[in-house]
Amino acid sequence: MKDCMAERWEQGSEFHSIPAASNIGADKFPWEGTRVLYGSGRDALRALLSHGMSERGWRRIHIPSYFCQKVARAILSTGIEVAVYPDRPDIPLSHHDSIKGKPGDVVLLVNSFGLRGKAYASVADRGDFEIIEDHSHDPWSSWARESDADWCIASLRKTLPIPDGGVVWSPMRKKLPTLAQVTPEHQSASLEKLAAMKLKSLYLSGGPATKEDFRRLAVSGESRIAAGPVSGMPVWTEDLLQSFPVESWRMRRRSNHETLCDALQDIFWVKALAPDSYTADTPFSCVLIFDTSARRAFVQERLVESHVYAAVLWPLDEPAVDGIPNYSIDLSRRMLSVHCDMRYDERDMFRVAAMIRDFGEAFHDA
Ligand SMILES: Cc1ncc(COP(=O)(O)O)c(C=O)c1O
Known part of the structure; x- marks a missing residue:
């Protein structure tokens, strides 16, 4: 049995079912009390946009240029007009232009990869438009807890071992979209x-x-x-949601992130994106930026052969929306998101780091 389990070692891809320890109460969410639960992050966003279009007069949403195109497609399906603002998860906040809008606009700010703090919210030049924040990559961050956005949304299955689930809440206590039936x-x-x-x-x-x-x-x-139509959250997901030791899982994510980043830091052909402070921020995954797309593709393929399933977040080669700048497309071709969540320990992270080093060194550009 031991050999069989060693053979079945893998890293990455989607969560397996992880039971919560019975003596641990659920850690608190930033949206205690007033929130609406949906079947997915996209359903949460679709419900909120339909609500905003009918009750707040929203006609246009500004979304980041570096963003998940499946989510962009879900946004377009509501009929709202979509504009793209320049967004660089790989550079410091001070290099970001401020986002300008007009009445009838709403801006989506994203804590991409859990690397951003509340200061990032200052890129939106608040005045005439309303703000939605997407906290899918760390729903428990201090930014999410201290947010003064009009509404926040999160997909919950990115960080928790649940099959589905999304949430909308309003730090400014604005009216929430209505609850949907589970379809x-x-x-x-x-x-x-x-x-x-x-x-x-x-x-x-x-x-x-x-x-x-x-x-x-x-x-x-x-x-x-x-x-299909927007769905509510199934009861089994809602029950599971209450049961996880979120804070200790976040600590593991942080330390695994640090382990992988440290192990790769002397390599010239790859750069790991790190938060300003590990005490304030909890990264979602280890975002690696390779020197070339060819080396990234080579390393990713070898990792899959070794049962390491890192993800490209997000492919931008067939974008759902117009106006994505070349630097975003180039970044998406050179990035790899390596999982560092509670499923893994230091040994797993060292093992993956050694593979990345070996495969990357073995790569020779044609
Ligand atoms: C940042 C972000 N927000 C929202 C979503 C949508 O979540 P879901 O897949 O639960 O619809 C995703 C999914 O890829 C995401 O990465």
Whole structure:
């Protein structure tokens, strides 16, 4: 059984099902009390935008140039006009232009990769327009807790082992969009994802499950998770949400992040993005920026062969919206997001760092 488990070691990709320790109460969320729960981050955003268009007169949303295009597609599906503002997660705040809007505009600010603090909110020149913040990459950050945005949203399954889930809250106590029913389509997608998480857990612990089985269910569930009308959150996700030791998981994320960054810091062909302070911010993942897209692709392929499933966040080669500058597209081709969450410890992070070093050194540009 031990050998089989060693063979099944992997790093990255989606969460398996992780039971909460029974003696730990849920850590507090920034939105205690007043919030509306949805089936996904995209559903939370779609519900909020429809609410804003009908009740606040929103006609246009400004979204970052470096952003998930699946989310951009969900935004477009509401019928709101979309404008893109320049956004560089790889440079300090002082180099960001301020975002200007006019009445009828709303701006989406994103704590991309959990690397930003509340100071980032100052890029939006508040005046005539309203602000939505996306805290999916660290819903418990001090920025999220101290936010003075009009509304905040988060996808919850990026940081927690749940099959689905999103939330809207309003730090300024503005009216929230209405609660939605759980749609039959969402319910079935959520159950498929839950089954995939359970099977992955069984697989990783050496049990009778195959990677093909849980991957098939995960991919099928994922393709339907935010399809169709806006859905509410299934009861099983809401119950799970209450049960996790969020703060200790965040601490693990921080220390794993630091371990990987330290282990790669002397390499000239890759740069890891780090927060200003590990005490204030908790990175979502280790964002690595390679010197060339070819070296990134080479390393990513070798990592997959070694069962390390790092992600490209976000591919921008087929953008959903116009106006994405070349530097954003170039960055997305050179970046790799390496998981550093509570599933892993220092040994895992050293193992992955050694692979990145070896594969990157083995790369020779044609
Ligand atoms: C920053 C960010 N916000 C929102 C979302 C949407 O979340 P969901 O996949 O739960 O719809 C994503 C998903 O990729 C994301 O990365």
